[in-house]
Amino acid sequence: MRRGVTKILFLTTIAAATNIPTRPELVAGTDLSKQTSDIEGWSLENSPIETPDLGAQFATSIPGEDKAASSSLTFYEDLASDSVEKLLSKDAQGYICILRKGDVPQSKSLDVFPVRVGSRAPSYSTGTEPAKFKVSFSISDLPTLDAPVPAAAAG
Template sequence: MASTFTPNIPGEDKADGSALTLYEDKVDDSLETLLSKGTEGYVVILRKGDVAGSKSMDVFPVRVGSRSPSYTTNAEPAKFKVSFSITALPTLDATVPATTVPTTA
C-alpha cells in the first residue's frame, strides 16, 4: 500500500481486425478469387524470408470479411484491400520448413 507502482495483470488473448493491401494484377484475377468474402484459410508471414529452419513463421487462421478497391488519385498502381477476421489462436515463431525442388525425369 505504500508503493506508487501499479502492476498490469495479463488479460485474454484477442485479435483486432486485420487487413492487407495488395496490388492488382492486369491479367490475372486469381488472387481476388482466392480472397473472396467468406473464404477461410491461412495468412502466413515469413518475417525473415524463406529461410529453412528459421523460427520466424507466423500462421494466422483467417476468414475474409471484405475485399474492396483502394482508390487513390496519386500515380500509383491499382490496389485492393482485404479485411480479415482471425478465427483462432495464431501459431507464432514456427519453424520455416525446408523446401524441396521437384526433379524431372
C-alpha cells in the same frame, strides 16, 4: 518486414493441429508477396485487467485476454488476372503464413494465422499511384508464432 526477403503465403489447408504446415502444404500455397503493397496488423495484443486496491494510489494490472490486431493486406490490381480477388473473396477461409526471414528451412521465423476474409474492397484514389484493393481478415483462431520453417524436400 524485409523487402525481397519476407514471404506472404495463403494456404487453404494445414493438417497439423499445431497449424505448422508441412513442406508440401507450404509449396501448395499461393505466394502473395509480389502483389502485396501494404500490410497492417498481424500481431497479438493483450488487454490488461486493472487490479487497483485501496492500499495504494498506483493502479496495477495483470495480463488479460489476448486478441488479434485488425489485420489486412493491400494488393496491386492486375489488369490481366483476378486470381487474388477470387482466392481472397469474402468469407474465404485459410491460413496466412508470413515467413519473416524468407524461406529458410528450420528458421523459427514462420507465423501462421488462421483467417477468414471479412471484406475485399478497391482502394479508390485520384492520386498518381497504382490501382489497389484491400483485404481485411478476421483471425479465427490462436496464431502460431515463431514456428520453424519446414525443411526443404530432399532432392
